[in-house]
Amino acid sequence: MVPSRSGRRSCEHGDVPEASAVSNRNLPNRSTNDRVVAGVCAGLARAVGVDPPVVRIAAIVLGITGTGALLYLIGWLILPPGITPEPEGADASEVRRGLGLGLIVLGVVLTQDALGLGFPPEVVWPVVVVGLGVGVVVWQVQPQLEATRTEAFRIAAGILVVGAGITALIAGNVSFEVIRSSLLATTLVLGGVALIVGPWMAVLMRERAEERRRRLHADARADMAAHLHDSVLQTFALIQRTDDPKMIAQLARQQERELRRRLYADSDDPAATTVKNAVDRVAGVVEDRFDVAVQTVVVGDVALDTTLEALMGAMGEAATNAAKWSGCDQVSVFAEVEDDGVRVFVRDTGAGFDPEAVAEDRLGLRESIIGRMERVGDTVDIRSSPGDGTEVELFAPLVGAVRRDTV
């Protein structure tokens, strides 16, 4: 399958970026869009300025003598993949390319037979079949080939062909001598190629890994820089233009909370609904709305259910009350996930009030805290006396949820 057809068309119309056009002319690369096997011939043809078929025929002729194949392999390994502008063979479908390949192989085999190079056909054919099979398998791991729906079919066909080749080799009853000498020759050639190309490949792979690592690092840095710019620098700019100390404190708190969330967040998912996240979120809302600091301490963590959501709502209302009425600038919220439930304390050291004396029509306490909690079976305990601060204790039983020890 040839990728990015439209991209190629635009190349044809001279839309090629300057750099790639230059590199195409001067340095040989491996054509990824115009190829029969791996694009080596097309790439070389572009580099020297002739038509790809000329190079291909030369390669086949060389291939018959054996050196061509080796050169082609080396070319495959060392030439970087690139796009050649001329889409001459671009419309080659899989079938057409397969046919071309088959013809090349057939030509090579017939020619060496006709020249009488001396490999008996019962060796040549199995080797060709095995080679084709391996080729088809190797084809699969080429990264520039897109995964297609025919992939499974091709792998299966490859395995089938390899199997058939081996069977033919065994069934052909070839003499041990012949197999040994051809195996030896193959091993020598492959060993030679490995010696030449191996170290270079290792270096290339290391470089690629290193580059990948560097890019990840750079990405993380850029991400952080972008975040700092969007948040911290903007806040600093705002603070410099603000005279109201209350406003400054509020901006600073807001920014601090955001930065902390980013630096120490337990979960990658900010929307994760657990007690810890909910407490921090509610505390943040109260801090923003009123000029108080809300200190949160959460012990243990558990996912929210409807009962716990009611608890979190009541907690927010209790913290809001403390922020509004207590007159002190700090509210403590302590939430602990116990074995059988979640207990939350909202405390301030401010004015305090007499819980018995709260008018029936004060909805905040009656409805938002007590009513909401009791409807879902939670309990509320309010301890306060004038001049001695207030503490609201909320408890919600855990229903079927499992305590999570890891915060």
Place this chain on the structure above:
Amino acid sequence: MPTAPPRVVLVDDHQMFRSGVRSELADRVTVVAEADDIAEAVAVIEQWSPDVVLLDVHLPSGTGREVIEAIDAAGVDTRFLALSVSDAAEDVIDVVRAGARGYVTKSISSDDLVDAIIRVSEGDAVFSPRLAGFVLDAFAGGPPAAEVSEADDDLDALTKREKEVLRHLARGYTYKEIARQLTISVKTVETHASAVLRKLQLSNRNELSRWAAARRIW
């Protein structure tokens, strides 16, 4: 305080913060020296052997833990109070386990900070609500000491009373308020807090190590 104000060394890499703390504490504690990295801190502490070292958890060349360990090795008799903006449990627990006598965040009011310094200089443990929360978390799920059969485990578990004191600390109560709530003396609250700190520093088994492993702290 009838005694002389405690002598303090400030270790923090931010010049602004050091001068801020120094001016706020000026008349109530004596800041004898400042340092902004580990090597300088160790040298200055050895030279002055102060009552209390106010120690930042994060220093440019390492962590506060390294300062504590170097001073321990040098055999200087001083007490450390960790002071940090960090909210990360591992930073806090790490420096407290190394031997800091307490932990407070940088948002603490100067009155509370002076109070904490004096308390640490007298040998008490100082828990910010957050530290109390971390410690509770660390020991969470462990059985109370009364139910532990093996004597070895006594060290690692908190007693019911200690947990109660910790919970109140986490809820934002002062030692004095806790004493009134639990109808015990302030001295007893301080004893409980110190016991918790000792257990935290000595404990290397069971709950704590499991907790630590779960968070990949050590």
